[in-house]
Amino acid sequence: MKIAIASGKGGTGKTTVAASLAISLAANQSPPPLFLDCDVEAPNAHLFLHPALTEQREVGLPIPVVDEAKCTHCGKCAEVCQYHAIAVLGKKTLVFPELCHGCGSCTAMCPESAISEVPERLGVLERGAAMANIAFARGVLDVGQPMAVPIIRQLKKWAQPALGQVTLYDSPPGTSCPVVETLRDSDYLLLVTEPTPFGLHDLRLAAHVAGELGLPAGVIINRDNGPYPPLDEFCAQQGLPVLLRIPFERAIAEGVAQGKTLVDIHPEFSTALWNMFRQITE
Numbered sequence: 458m459k460i461a462i463a464s465g466k467g468g469t470g471k472t473t474v475a476a477s478l479a480i481s482l483a484a485n486q487s488p489p490p491l492f493l494d495c496d497v498e499a500p501n502a503h504l505f506l507h508p509a510l511t512e513q514r515e516v517g518l519p520i521p522v523v524d525e526a527k528c529t530h531c532g533k534c535a536e537v538c539q540y541h542a543i544a545v546l547g548k549k550t551l552v553f554p555e556l557c558h559g560c561g562s563c564t565a566m567c568p569e570s571a572i573s574e575v576p577e578r579l580g581v582l583e584r585g586a587a588m589a590n591i592a593f594a595r596g597v598l599d600v601g602q603p604m605a606v607p608i609i610r611q612l613k614k615w616a617q618p619a620l621g622q623v624t625l626y627d628s629p630p631g632t633s634c635p636v637v638e639t640l641r642d643s644d645y646l647l648l649v650t651e652p653t654p655f656g657l658h659d660l661r662l663a664a665h666v667a668g669e670l671g672l673p674a675g676v677i678i679n680r681d682n683g684p685y686p687p688l689d690e691f692c693a694q695q696g697l698p699v700l701l702r703i704p705f706e707r708a709i710a711e712g713v714a715q716g717k718t719l720v721d722i723h724p725e726f727s728t729a730l731w732n733m734f735r736q737i738t739e
């Protein structure tokens with residue numbers, strides 16, 4: 458089973474929940490889960506799970522390079538590119554590497570074989586064992602690189618679950634392409650939110666993405682400091698079960714700031730998260 462933990466906005470406690478759920482699953486069933494930190498622009502789950510990262514692999518994209526001596530400026534490459542990453546301007550064919558998805562279509566379509574491909578590094582994949590024998594892997598996008606999606610795609614291919622192993626995807630925040638790539642093959646989506654107008658606004662967006670992907674989803678309310686009827690009404694209208702409420706509490710804030718999971722701070726969260734997992738699977 459693959460569970461994605463996401464939120465419409467950053468800072469809601471998504472990684473705290475994901476890491477705490479991993480610890481709870483490791484304590485309650487075998488094998489311990491596989492944890493993928495898919496927030497490749499700012500991975501931070503290692504702060505909670507303390508993996509020993511023993512393997513590393515570079516990730517790159519094949520970027521087209523045009524041989525102007527062969528190019529007849531016919532424009533076929535620009536026509537086929539869905540991302541406007543190659544353009545023919547008069548007697549010049551230009552490639553914009555930061556827009557290129559490395560799909561290879563322009564190379565395949567060029568009638569003059571004027572395009573070759575040069576690998577360009579995007580970042581790295583890393584993996585190793587984390588605390589409680591959790592299998593941990595993450596992608597790290599190089600500074601200045603805009604393409605998170607290929608790293609997430611490669612991370613999922615590289616770090617496959619063992620038989621019977623639950624996979625947890627710690628998603629990037631927001632609702633853009635990297636989030637969709639993370640959620641794409643999930644079986645269930647946990648949406649972490651907070652009881653504020655801003656939290657509700659972004660939950661609406663995230664729930665819409667879940668609906669578009671046809672993903673069953675449930676909600677975890679973090680920093681719960683009492684009733685916030687608009688949030689409960691939205692969840693009821695959308696048929697989103699509220700699976701867990703995490704209290705707005707100084708001890709939790711201090712513990713998380715020190716890199717502790719919910720289970721470290723309040724051990725009873727191990728049972729609460731395990732019960733939530735069973736509720737999801739049932």
Ligand code: SF4
Nearest residue numbers: 528529531532534567
């Ligand atoms: S398809 Fe090939 S020949 Fe035509 S413009 Fe592009 S690079 Fe040049």
Ligand code: SF4
Nearest residue numbers: 538557558560561563
């Ligand atoms: S490899 Fe694909 S995305 Fe990149 S320029 Fe060619 S057609 Fe466009």
